[in-house]
Amino acid sequence: MKRFYREAKAAPVDAGWQVQLDGRGVKTAGGNQQVVPAQPLAAALAAEWAAQEETIVPASFVLRDMADYAIDVVASDAAAVRATLLGFAETDTLCYRAEPGEPLHARQLERWEPLLAAAEAGHGVKFERIIGIIHRSQPPETLARLAARLAQLDPFALAALHTLTSLAASLVIGLAALEPGADAGALWIAAELEEEWQAEQWGRDAEAEERRARRAAAFANAVRFAALARPGARND
Numbered sequence: 001m002k003r004f005y006r007e008a009k010a011a012p013v014d015a016g017w018q019v020q021l022d023g024r025g026v027k028t029a030g031g032n033q034q035v036v037p038a039q040p041l042a043a044a045l046a047a048e049w050a051a052q053e054e055t056i057v058p059a060s061f062v063l064r065d066m067a068d069y070a071i072d073v074v075a076s077d078a079a080a081v082r083a084t085l086l087g088f089a090e091t092d093t094l095c096y097r098a099e100p101g102e103p104l105h106a107r108q109l110e111r112w113e114p115l116l117a118a119a120e121a122g123h124g125v126k127f128e129r130i131i132g133i134i135h136r137s138q139p140p141e142t143l144a145r146l147a148a149r150l151a152q153l154d155p156f157a158l159a160a161l162h163t164l165t166s167l168a169a170s171l172v173i174g175l176a177a178l179e180p181g182a183d184a185g186a187l188w189i190a191a192e193l194e195e196e197w198q199a200e201q202w203g204r205d206a207e208a209e210e211r212r213a214r215r216a217a218a219f220a221n222a223v224r225f226a227a228l229a230r231p232g233a234r235n236d
Contacts (some may be wrong), residue, residue, distance in 0.1 A: 001056045008049035017042030019049060025156035026064075030072035034064075037156060040227035041067070048170035066225045082160050083148040088171040089146050090138055093194075096130050104197055111190045119172045123149055127172075146171065153178075160226035167191065167219050177223050180230070184223040188216050 005021035016035045019026040019042060026034045026049075036042050041063070048061050051152030074081050094112040098104040117129055125142040153161065157178060168191035177187050189196075192212065199208070 001055055001058075003051070003056055007152060008046045010039060010046045012039075019046045021049060028068040029070065031125050032071050034067055034071060036067055036229060037154065037231060038229050041156075041225070044224075046230050062221050063225055063228070066157070066159055066163070066222065069162075070155045074155040074159045074162070078155060078158060081145065081162055083151055085158075085161060085165055085171055085174070086147055088142060088165050088169065088174070090141060091135065091169075092127070092138075092172055093169040094172050094190075095138075096133060097129050099131060104194070107193060107197065111193050115172055115187075115190060119175065123175075131212075149175070156229035159227060160222045160229070163222040164226075167215055168221075170182060177219075178226050180227070182223055182227075184220045187223075188219050191219070192216075218236050 008019060008021050010017055011020045011025075013025065013033075013035055016037045017039050018033065018035050026045075028034045034045075036045065044063050045067060048064055051060070058094060094116050095114075097108050116129075120227075123145055125145045126139055127142060128136055128138055130136045144177055150158070150161075161174045161178060164177045165171050168174060168177075168187070173187050173191050176182060177184060193214065199205075
């Protein structure tokens with residue numbers, strides 16, 4: 001598609017902020033008005049439009065796609081998204097460990113245990129640590145508290161969290177990534193600990209490394225989207 005507009009800018013509207021192309025508000029893929037809650041996110045969305053050259057490149061609209069997902073999908077059925085996220089808590093990767101004494105177990109303790117302990121302290125919950133891969137249910141009280149935490153999140157935070165949690169296979173990591181000042185790089189290192197371990201043991205494959213790079217970029221983009229959409233966010 002050829003570029004069809006001259007100017008892209010973020011403008012205040014009744015319900016928040018919206019990108020305007022030559023004065024006309026942008027809509028989502030689903031046909032809804034793409035109104036976002038914070039000016040920094042709207043400015044970043046406008047920057048994606050402004051960066052287009054003569055031909056529009058759809059794949060370059062990373063933030064727009066996440067905003068569309070928040071508005072078209074999450075806002076219309078937030079309960080379903082919360083249920084999916086809570087399912088990750090039942091099988092959170094950080095809770096499943098190798099056998100004690102194995103080198104992998106030591107690395108899991110080093111990288112994962114601080115994150116689990118911080119989540120337990122921050123959310124007032126207790127996670128079961130499991131040796132091996134046999135599923136064990138998490139305490140009902142833990143799931144209830146996490147459900148209450150998810151209920152506090154708006155569609156934009158939930159959209160970011162769905163991406164983060166899916167990539168990490170961990171709600172603990174996903175929630176940590178939503179926190180102000182989250183270290184996306186460190187969290188991603190924790191998320192791909194086992195994949196990195198396998199690469200160290202068996203060697204690196206170019207195709208697998210490319211896939212890992214794409215996933216790391218998607219994780220970082222979701223962290224950025226969450227920060228830009230956060231109420232009270234500011235442009236630095």
